[in-house]
Amino acid sequence: MIIHSIFFYIFSLIAIVSAIMVTVSRNTVHSVFFLILDFVSISCLFIMGGAEFLGMIMLIVYVGAVAVLFLFVVMMLNVTQQENEWFQSKKSKAKSSSHIPIGFLISTIIFFELIIVIGGWKLKPELSESFNLSVNNDLTNTHQIGYVLYTDYIHLFQISGMILLVSMIGAIVLTYRKKEGLKRQSYIKQISRDRSSGVEALEVEKNKGVSIDV
Amino acid sequence: MINLNFVYPEIFLSISLMVMLLIGVFKKESSNIVYILSIFSLIILLVLNFNLFDKREIYLFNEGFKIDFLSTFMKVLIISSGIFVMLSSSIYLKATKIFKIEYPILLLSSILGMMIMISSNDLIVFYMGLELQSLALYVLASFNRDNQLSSESGLKYFVLSALSSGLLLYGCSLIYGFSGTTNFNQISLNINEVQYGLTLGIVFILVGLSFKISAVPFHMWAPDVYAGSPTSVTMFFAILPKVAALTVFIKFLYIPFINLIDQWQIILIFLSISSMIFGAVAAIGQENLKRLMAYSSISHMGFALAGLSVGTNEGIQSSIVYVSIYLVMNLAFFSCLFMLKRNNSYFENIDDLSGLSKNHPLLSLSMMITLFSLAGIPPLAGFFAKFYIFLAVVKEEMYFLAIIGLLSTVIAAFYYLRIIKIIYFDPEKEKFDSDHNIGLKFTLIISTILILIYFVFPSSLTNVISNINIL
Numbered sequence: 234m235i236i237h238s239i240f241f242y243i244f245s246l247i248a249i250v251s252a253i254m255v256t257v258s259r260n261t262v263h264s265v266f267f268l269i270l271d272f273v274s275i276s277c278l279f280i281m282g283g284a285e286f287l288g289m290i291m292l293i294v295y296v297g298a299v300a301v302l303f304l305f306v307v308m309m310l311n312v313t314q315q316e317n318e319w320f321q322s323k324k325s326k327a328k329s330s331s332h333i334p335i336g337f338l339i340s341t342i343i344f345f346e347l348i349i350v351i352g353g354w355k356l357k358p359e360l361s362e363s364f365n366l367s368v369n370n371d372l373t374n375t376h377q378i379g380y381v382l383y384t385d386y387i388h389l390f391q392i393s394g395m396i397l398l399v400s401m402i403g404a405i406v407l408t409y410r411k412k413e414g415l416k417r418q419s420y421i422k423q424i425s426r427d428r429s430s431g432v433e434a435l436e437v438e439k440n441k442g443v444s445i446d447v
Numbered sequence: 448m449i450n451l452n453f454v455y456p457e458i459f460l461s462i463s464l465m466v467m468l469l470i471g472v473f474k475k476e477s478s479n480i481v482y483i484l485s486i487f488s489l490i491i492l493l494v495l496n497f498n499l500f501d502k503r504e505i506y507l508f509n510e511g512f513k514i515d516f517l518s519t520f521m522k523v524l525i526i527s528s529g530i531f532v533m534l535s536s537s538i539y540l541k542a543t544k545i546f547k548i549e550y551p552i553l554l555l556s557s558i559l560g561m562m563i564m565i566s567s568n569d570l571i572v573f574y575m576g577l578e579l580q581s582l583a584l585y586v587l588a589s590f591n592r593d594n595q596l597s598s599e600s601g602l603k604y605f606v607l608s609a610l611s612s613g614l615l616l617y618g619c620s621l622i623y624g625f626s627g628t629t630n631f632n633q634i635s636l637n638i639n640e641v642q643y644g645l646t647l648g649i650v651f652i653l654v655g656l657s658f659k660i661s662a663v664p665f666h667m668w669a670p671d672v673y674a675g676s677p678t679s680v681t682m683f684f685a686i687l688p689k690v691a692a693l694t695v696f697i698k699f700l701y702i703p704f705i706n707l708i709d710q711w712q713i714i715l716i717f718l719s720i721s722s723m724i725f726g727a728v729a730a731i732g733q734e735n736l737k738r739l740m741a742y743s744s745i746s747h748m749g750f751a752l753a754g755l756s757v758g759t760n761e762g763i764q765s766s767i768v769y770v771s772i773y774l775v776m777n778l779a780f781f782s783c784l785f786m787l788k789r790n791n792s793y794f795e796n797i798d799d800l801s802g803l804s805k806n807h808p809l810l811s812l813s814m815m816i817t818l819f820s821l822a823g824i825p826p827l828a829g830f831f832a833k834f835y836i837f838l839a840v841v842k843e844e845m846y847f848l849a850i851i852g853l854l855s856t857v858i859a860a861f862y863y864l865r866i867i868k869i870i871y872f873d874p875e876k877e878k879f880d881s882d883h884n885i886g887l888k889f890t891l892i893i894s895t896i897l898i899l900i901y902f903v904f905p906s907s908l909t910n911v912i913s914n915i916n917i918l
Contacts, residue, residue, distance in 0.1 A: 388508045392563060392575040395461060396582060399556045402468070403586035406549045407601075 241281060248274040261307045269300045286375045453505050453514045456495045456522065457562055463488040464555045471548030478548050485551035486533050489558070493526045506568065510630050513568035513698075517915045520767070521565045521694045528686050528774050529558050531894070534886030535782045536679030542791045543677060545591050553590075554683065557583035561691035568702070570619045570629040573695060577615075577659070580688065581608050587683065588676040600675025607668045608658065615655025621648030622703075634703035646710045652699065653714055659692040660748045661741075663721040670733075673741035678793060681737050682781035685744050686774045693751055693770050697763055700755065701917045708758050715756035720851050722749030727858040736784060736795045739862065740777070743821060746859055747773050753852055754836045757843050764912045765835035771908065772820075772832040772901070779817040779894035785887055786810055788880045797866060802875025811870045813895040820898045822863040823856050828901035835909070 247270065254267040272295040279288035372380075382390055435443050451458070467481045467488075474480070496519055504515040533551065540546040560580030567573035585608070589601020623629050625644040626637040638645065654665060661669040673681045700711060726746025733739040751773070754766025786807075787794040804811040820829035833856060840849045901908075 385509055388511060389571060389575055391461075392572070392579060395556065395559065396575065396579050398465075398468075399553070399579060399582050399586075402549055402552060402556075403582065406547070406553070406586055407589060407592055 237281065241278070244274045244277045244281070247271075248278065262304070265300060265304045265307055268303065269296055272296045272300060284374060286373075286378055289375075450505065450507060453499065453507055454512065454566075456492050456499070457559065457566075459495060460488070460492055460555060460559045460562070463491075464552055464559065467548075467555075468552055471552070478546050478550075481548045482533070482537060482546070482551050485555055486530060488555070489526055489530045489533070493523065493530070496522050496526060508572075509569075510632060511569040511572045512566050513631075514566055517694065517697065517767075517917065518566040520911070520915065521690060522562055524771055524774065525558060525561050525565070525687050525690050528690070528778060529554065529683075531778050531890045532679065532683050532686065535778075535785055535890040536682065536887075538788075538884050538887060539677070539679050539785050539793065542788065542793070543591060545677060550587075550590060553583045553587050556580075557587065557683075558687065561687060564691050565694045567695070568631045568698070570622065570631075573699075574612075574616065574619060577695075578612065580691065581612070581659070584608075584684070584688065587680045588672055590680060591677045594675075596675035597677060600672040603675075604668055604672045611655045611658035611665065614651050618648040618651025618653075618655065621645070621651065626703075631698065631703045635705065638703070638706055641707065641710065645704075645707065649704055649707065649711050650714065653711065653718075656692055656696055656699070657718055657752075660689045660696070660751075661745055662718045662748050662752060663725040663745060666722070666725070666745050669745060670738045670741040673744075674735050674738045678737065678781065678784055678795065681740070682777070682784075685740060685777045685781070689744070689748060689751075690770055690774060693748075693755075693766070696752075696755055697766075697917065701763065705918065712756055712758060715752055716845075716848060719749045719752035719756055720848065722746060722752065723852055723855040724749075724858075727855040730859065730862050733862070734796055734798070736797060736800075739797070740780065743859070743863075744773075744777070746855060747821075749855070750833060750836050750852060753848055754839055756848070757839050757845065759839065759843060760916050760918050761842065762839040763917055764909070764915060765839040767912050767915060768835050768908060769832040771912075772828045772898075775894050775897050776817055776820050776829055778890055779813065779898060780821070782887055782891040782894065783810060783814045783817065786879065786883055786891070789877065790880075794879075797869060799876065800866060801869050801873035803870045803879075805875040806878045807881070813891055814870060815867050816895055816898055818863045818867055822860040824860070826902040828898045831901060831905055 251267040251270040251274065255264050255271065258264050258267060272291060276288040276291035276296070279285070279291060437443055463485075467484055470484070471477050471481050499514060499519045500516070501519075504513060506513055533554065537546070540550060557580045560576045560578070560583065563576030564573055564580060565576075567576055585601055585605040588604045589598045591597035592601075619629070621644050622634065625642050625648065626634045628634055628637060658665040658668075673684060676684065700708075700715075704711060722745050726742050726744075726749060730739050730742035730746070733742060747769075751766045751769045754762045754769060756762070757765075784795060785793070787799060800814075803814070816827065820827035823829045823833045833852070837849050837852060840852070
């Protein structure tokens with residue numbers, strides 16, 4: 234048990250530190266890397282808590298897709314060295330930045346929300362038992378999700394597949410442009426060439442040369 | 448054991464969609480083949496759906512799907528209007544150089560989403576269907592991506608629709624929180640008293656739904672998107688999503704929340720009155736026919752909502768009749784728009800119609816019939832549509848709603864009649880092309896004849912629809 238709590242504290246420390254580093258680091262690319270580190274350590278926490286499906290989904294979706302997308306956007310927009318104006322605005326040194334009060338307000342709201350949630354949970358413990366889900370504890374939760382996803386919710390599973398297909402078609406329709414005059418390699422043509430069509434003997438005139446453009 | 452044969456239409460549509468995608472990827476220059484194949488698959492879908500016409504109610508997937516007469520009828524409406532939209536718009540697509548394989552595939556996937564929406568009996572299924580259809584519609588709106596207006600309309604639709612989807616999801620979560628289930632039948636069982644959280648949830652979902660049918664005050668996107676997107680997509684926008692969203696309106700209000708009718712009735716009456724008045728007044732100043740149709744569709748949706756706000760079976764039936772006649776009129780009007788072509792460019796301003804009757808007497812005749820019908824002048828189909836609505840509204844003694852409806856009909860008649868005046872009495876302009884393909888002519892002729900002879904057999908439609916008894 235002691236190892237479990239040691240790991241828990243290590244991962245949560247990494248998560249908190251990297252979450253802070255996301256906001257304070259000057260380099261935007263570093264911010265994204267810290268975000269990825271944050272996601273990874275949180276997914277480790279999920280796995281330790283027995284929610285291995287959620288942890289893996291976190292890894293696949295957030296790290297594999299969202300964070301990489303962020304990285305692409307940051308690189309494309311070329312905002313790597315963003316001015317650090319969190320603690321003071323550069324333009325007018327007298328006025329302090331307007332980010333601080335807003336950020337403070339939002340953090341206070343989230344903090345109070347957390348207090349409310351935890352308070353409700355502690356004061357009314359029967360709330361969490363009111364769900365009448367029949368959970369089979371012998372199975373891992375990936376198995377359990379699989380059992381309902383492919384039986385009771387098969388129609389929704391299939392429809393979401395169609396939605397993803399349509400979104401893919403839509404993205405291709407709206408962005409794909411056929412380039413004219415693009416040279417492509419055709420293996421069939423290359424292999425089926427023979428000597429008679431590929432080689433041509435030319436009579437080269439003196440001091441004139443030949444044009445070999447085809 | 449799940450009876451999969453009741454979802455054969457959906458399964459067939461998704462498989463044929465993927466097969467056509469593969470054909471389009473591996474075969475070069477296959478736009479034509481894919482287009483024709485998708486029309487054929489829609490026809491097969493229609494036949495498959497006709498097999499389901501049954502008065503039984505069938506629940507599938509843990510009651511997540513419900514196949515009944517209402518859903519089958521609405522699916523038939525959607526699929527047949529999808530066929531006509533595709534038949535009439537192929538020339539337009541070729542002329543504007545957006546005849547790609549993805550176009551019919553996106554149309555089909557949007558229809559698939561609508562079918563899921565229509566047969567949904569669960570908040571999650573409903574939301575997934577809604578997302579599927581609107582995701583395809585975002586792309587379709589900006590399909591002519593080299594055109595600035597089209598890209599703008601796609602982006603505008605995407606941003607606003609995503610916002611409304613967010614509100615709708617928030618409403619779903621509230622309803623789930625207060626009733627403990629997402630299933631429509633279970634919700635109606637679990638609701639015992641009025642809870643403010645539930646009312647709030649209903650309001651949020653109504654916001655999302657009225658955005659989809661562009662009812663005032665959630666209509667802001669409609670004129671820009673209608674005017675900006677390619678005309679074939681506008682035609683699609685004006686017909687199919689509205690039918691689907693209206694069905695969801697009916698299912699959502701009358702299955703889980705029928706006991707809370709006092710809570711939502713006033714909202715629906717407000718939506719209906721404001722849409723009728725705004726659609727009628729704002730269309731007066733429009734010069735672009737597509738923008739005008741956007742406002743006209745807002746006003747028509749107001750009438751359909753008036754039928755729903757009554758809270759009786761008759762009201763529901765009248766608004767279903769309304770929406771079926773509305774889609775026929777829109778098919779006729781937009782196929783007239785497709786005929787205004789000169790040297791591969793299309794005209795969509797009211798001025799371009801001036802003196803049309805001298806050069807194209809038949810086209811202007813069918814346009815006149817359509818416009819008279821849109822204005823609700825007897826004995827055309829549009830009159831009967833409004834008549835049934837007023838009948839249902841007056842029967843429940845909601846005179847205020849009926850009077851507002853009548854007044855807005857009078858106002859709206861002005862701009863329809865103005866177009867007819869421009870067509871028949873203004874100086875003529877250059878001739879338009881007259882080499883239209885057979886599908887376009889077929890659509891126009893069928894829809895005009897349906898509008899014209901509806902008064903001979905008014906009971907044939909109402910008899911079918913009278914099988915829909917939700918309450």
